[in-house]
Amino acid sequence: MSTATVPRQSLQTTPATDEQATDLLVDLVATPSVSGHEQRAVEVFAHHAAALGYRAEIDAAGNGLAWRRGSADDKLIVLLGHIDTVPGDIPVRLKNGILHGRGSVDAKGPLCAFLAAASRAELPEGVSLLVAAALGEEAESPGAHHLATQLRPDACFIGEPSGWDGVTLGYKGSVRMRATVTRDNGHSAAPGDSACDYLFGWWRRVEARMGELNEGRTGEFDRIAWSVRGISSENDGLHDVGELMAGYRLPTWIAPEELRVKLRQIDHEGVKLRFVGDERAWRSERNDAVARALTGAIRGEGGRPHPKVKTGTADMNVVGPVWGCPIAAYGPGDSMLDHAPNEHQKIDEYLRSIRVLTRAIESLAQEIR
């Protein structure tokens, strides 16, 4: 049940036409919104939402909100997209039914599909909708963290590209680590390890331990993955310093805090460890109500559903563990184009995803009412 205290509003919106839905996407993609600089895009989102009849707001964190609200006691379905993008100036052009531009896939396509579909959905009494354009998903997810504390929805769609016939059930978790070794400087011909030698020796022990933890696990989603994200060294004549940055992608069976404990249990004398950006893996079951609604809706549009799990992270990692409600991610676009220089969205797929979402929202609303 929702804990938000929003006054009673009209549930009615004007169903977005295909042309309006396309204009919305083009407008939003044409408005740059690199993480930390989303304000103008949030205003564009709110403008389109208000034009469709939503109650449009910008919350204390700066997220854009579009409400179809009946009563504060209603069941609440949240459609949580993100409005920020990674950097990269891709000229915006719509040609031959394909929209090129940064964010067209990740994730303004899914966000705009949410806004258009939620305006079309016919809702039973007792169900309200919120479309949220969250800030900073490509950074530390300040928008989703804020919403996680403000709402308690009954079901949630996460806006990320799954393809029009895909349903994303879960995402791996993530931990980033910085390891630093500082040694007294010595002649390079002298016996003894340099800071980097010492660091690599420790890293080999880490890799061996991660391999042990993965034993018997099959499938990339079910295994810990790790990679070195950067290495540097410096020497001021007195001290030899080596630094290694690594990232870990976590399955559901190990939480970030458990990984940190296991890493500290590995002999790391002389290695200073710092961790940032904990995100826990989250995965819904196949019979999750949102996943089922999407699956049925994809079949209703003539498709064969592709349930999937992803090795990246999304705002599902933030709100999933807090809300504990039915949740799945959906949106048009090929996630191979996430962050890519040729990012583009096919408009026919985008419009098809809106039809899928409209069906899914309506069937879910009937189920949870």
Add this chain to the structure above:
Amino acid sequence: MTTTITAACTECDAPITFDRPPLNGQVVRCADCGAELEVTNTDPIRLELAPEVEEDWGE
């Protein structure tokens, strides 16, 4: 009073029993052959072999 609803497994023809009316998109496992089946229609009940969960990268 509860009504038991049954359908046949598409892989081995064993009966699949539902304690509650099935829902579109619901996935059930055949107790005989282990196949995962998706409910693709509820009236009449139609089952299909459920698509396997794929692994993908990215967001």
